[in-house]
Amino acid sequence: MRRALAAALAAAVLAATAPGAVPAAIADSAPASAPASNVAPLDVAEVAPGVFVHEAPFALIAPANRGDIANLGFIVGDDAVAVIDTGGSVATGAALLAAVRAHTDKPVRYVVNTHVHPDHLAGNAAFAGEGAKIVGHHKLARALAARAPFYREQADRQLAPADAAQSDFLAPDIAVEGTMRLELGGRELLLEAHPTAHTDADLSVLDTATGTWFLGDLLFAGHLPSLDGSLTGWLAEMDRLAERPVARVVPGHGPRAMAWPDALVPQRRYLARIAADVRALIAEGRSISAAAESAGLSERDAWALFDEFNPHNATAAFQELEWE
Numbered sequence: 001m002r003r004a005l006a007a008a009l010a011a012a013v014l015a016a017t018a019p020g021a022v023p024a025a026i027a028d029s030a031p032a033s034a035p036a037s038n039v040a041p042l043d044v045a046e047v048a049p050g051v052f053v054h055e056a057p058f059a060l061i062a063p064a065n066r067g068d069i070a071n072l073g074f075i076v077g078d079d080a081v082a083v084i085d086t087g088g089s090v091a092t093g094a095a096l097l098a099a100v101r102a103h104t105d106k107p108v109r110y111v112v113n114t115h116v117h118p119d120h121l122a123g124n125a126a127f128a129g130e131g132a133k134i135v136g137h138h139k140l141a142r143a144l145a146a147r148a149p150f151y152r153e154q155a156d157r158q159l160a161p162a163d164a165a166q167s168d169f170l171a172p173d174i175a176v177e178g179t180m181r182l183e184l185g186g187r188e189l190l191l192e193a194h195p196t197a198h199t200d201a202d203l204s205v206l207d208t209a210t211g212t213w214f215l216g217d218l219l220f221a222g223h224l225p226s227l228d229g230s231l232t233g234w235l236a237e238m239d240r241l242a243e244r245p246v247a248r249v250v251p252g253h254g255p256r257a258m259a260w261p262d263a264l265v266p267q268r269r270y271l272a273r274i275a276a277d278v279r280a281l282i283a284e285g286r287s288i289s290a291a292a293e294s295a296g297l298s299e300r301d302a303w304a305l306f307d308e309f310n311p312h313n314a315t316a317a318f319q320e321l322e323w324e
């Protein structure tokens with residue numbers, strides 16, 4: 001990781017974990033007991049009382065990482081558990097379930113999917129045996145139906161054959177439009193379906209007991225944001241999100257807990273840069289391929305996976321802004 005980026009992330013993490021901000025410090029917590037299955041549990045940390053997060057590495061899905069590239073979490077109430085995102089394969093979902101079982105015997109009542117991307121929900125099937133209800137944005141089912149055939153082919157290319165064969169993109173049982181509250185026993189989660197931003201089906205999860213807000217890929221930190229919804233929509237939604245007073249946020253990719261709204265600054269700067277660069281290129285009559293090559297380049301040293309995602313972001317921005 002580049003030094004400036006590492007320093008910025010460290011500062012943000014420190015801010016989020018300053019004394020008094022996070023009672024149960026961010027330390028890898030030892031499992032309370034051996035997991036029931038022989039699956040090795042994902043490494044998780046308790047970022048606030050009863051709120052556990054797995055911080056994934058910055059990477060593309062590959063056979064060796066089994067799709068473990070997105071931050072995942074779970075929240076434990078008095079009666080039940082909610083899981084937030086399930087990883088890029090059923091194997092990673094099973095490892096998350098093993099991590100849940102290392103900390104609590106309570107049933108997993110809900111599996112919340114923050115959006116349609118496979119690195120966040122391809123592990124859903126690992127929770128089928130728990131009887132958990134899958135919860136998503138009201139547009140998630142439609143997005144999944146449209147994309148599942150492509151995602152299955154993609155899994156064949158990105159995962160080992162045994163992991164790809166398990167790929168099963170389960171549609172949500174519960175659709176969220178506006179907001180919805182989920183009860184875990186003495187603990188309530190506030191879910192919010194957002195207007196089109198990172199994707200057209202972004203859902204956030206606020207643990208009201210601790211003020212911990214899981215933003216999914218509405219927030220990237222360190223890992224270049226990827227645009228699959230609306231650039232202008234995302235910029236507008238960020239302004240709204242920034243107003244919310246919360247204790248800490250969990251990005252879809254980045255540190256497991258961050259201070260808010262400071263965590264938003266680099267992503268807002270990058271997306272605003274893309275919008276400004278692309279608008280200038282359009283005004284000059286330049287082509288979409290020129291945008292793919294040059295828009296946003298001043299941000300290159302600030303992000304991991306820049307070359308992997310920036311050309312696509314610039315292309316998507318051009319298509320969106322061309323007719324405004």
Ligand SMILES: [Zn+2]
Nearest residue numbers: 115117198217
């Ligand atoms: Zn995503």
